[in-house]
Amino acid sequence: MPHNRRILTYAIAVAAATAGFVLPSGATAATSRTTTSDFNGDGYADLAVGVPDGTVGGQTKAGYVNIVWGGPKGVGAHGSIRVTQTTPEVPGTPEAGDRFGASVALTDLNGDGIAELLAGVPGEDVIDRGTDAGMVIAVGGSQDGPGPGSTVLTGPSPSAAYGKSVAAADLTGGIDGNKEIVIGGTDKVVARVIQGEDSMVTTVVAAPMGGRAPVLVTGDFDSDGTADLAVAYWTAGAPNTQSHVRLWKWDADRSAMANFWNTDNAGVTALAAGDFDGDGHDDLALGECREIADENIDDPCGPEELAKGGGIHIHYQSPAGGSFGSRAQTLNQDTTGVPGVAEADDRFGAALAVADVNRDGRDDLIAGAPGEAIGSRAGAGAAWLLHGGAQGLLDANGAATSVSWNQATPGVPGVAEAGDAFGAALATGDCNADGVPDVTVGSPGENASLGAVWLLPSGSADGSAAFSPRTLGLPYLSTAQHYGKPLSSR
Secondary structure (H helix, E strand, O other): OOEOOOOOOHHHHHHHHHOOOOOOOOOOOOOOOOOOOOOOOOOOOOEEEEEOOOOEOOEOOOOEEEEEOOOOOOOOOOOEEEEOOOOOOOOOOOOOOOOOOOEEEEEOOOOOOOOEEEEEEOOOOEOOOEOOOEEEEEEEOOOOOOOOEEEEEEOOOOOOOEOOEEEEEOOOOOOOOOOEEEEEEOOEEEEEEEEOOEEEEEEEEEOOOOOOOOEEEEEOOOOOOOOEEEEEEEEOOOOOOEEEEEEEEEEOOOOEEEEEEEEEOEEOOEEEEEOOOOOOOOEEEEEEEEEOOOOOOOOOOOOHHHHOOOEEEEEEOOOOOOOOOOEEEEEOOOOOOOOOOOOOOOOOOOEEEEEOOOOOOOOEEEEEEOOOOEOOEOOOEEEEEEOOEOOEOOOOOOOOOEEEEOOOOOOOOOOOOOOOOEOOEEEEEOOOOOOOOEEEEEEOOHHHHOEEEEEEHHHOOOOOEEEOOOOOOOOOOOOOOOEOOOEEOO
């Protein structure tokens, strides 16, 4: 049965979700690190693991979010908490199929040094709005665990499924520094915009999206000092084939998001923003990029042969004032310097994350291929660390510098098994506060789909560790929870 939900403006939601924050002794809102995922204010990046298939209170796929604490040993060694709709002050009641945690973002919304949790609940039934209208919930962090939570936005109609995807950034460049929240649903992306004491909801794009969650990422793609939004979506034959990657920026005169760059005919599974060539400008990586309509309009994913097994196509920003994306690179597992061989169904680039792992001033790209076969074990999965350089992810000769990991890599715990899907989700963050980003890799198919996550400290197999619902003492271990997708840290 539908339940009545608090429908609050974003200004009220943020106030409720951040009220009463107490920074622990020694913590400040501004640190020398760029960590934005510190949920308990102890100076370490934390990790949010969405478990939308998890059982809560006997309700299958009610879903939960597991926040895994960072600490001197990284994530997985310092305990965790489970946030559900039974958590005090989190709106709602767990119901079968709610899928709380289908999307997650652990980010500091108001710049006070403590992260908030954004959790998508696309299967939420909302009274007067219908079945699967969906919602996004904001939960405040504090040194004592989850603080007050409130509803950011609910879907307007049945099957709107708000919360399929979520992102947050300061898109308006407001002096208050508060971040806007972007929400993906069924065939729609909207933004909750806050301006001073006022807030509004604006539609970014409404178009057929083939039943998939729209892919969202933020970055400053026009170098004006304010974050922009990248949106990717595609559909085939419903009612017609179309696919797009589009960039949007805030238009203050119109009080709306304005589209300023497109690449059409490109269907992608993941997006990532980073400065891969170190020129001070954000670039955009398109993961598992493929040409949907096969019309050869503009080779939206680069050379067709590099889409085999999944290709990564990077659009670079011009530091000389040229148009965004005028320079591009494409790579896959057949590219020199990328371990492996491109094979059908590898899904190279199906998950992406960004961090400057080697601290050379150029961002590196972490790419997952959950379909990668390890020996004869189909779908065991793998992940790659692709280093940025002066020319980007490829050097002047078109070669990459990279390493790969899977459960057969020396030093990586576990055994590569068919269907593990290692690399299905990725996140980065300085979880042990040593000044070097760490990499976390999700493997939702591990242990008969119970799922698990691997920590690669400083982006290395040395000292790597794994954790799972079983090792963290989470309940309902007998059911397939697909723990490890999605992930959020930074």
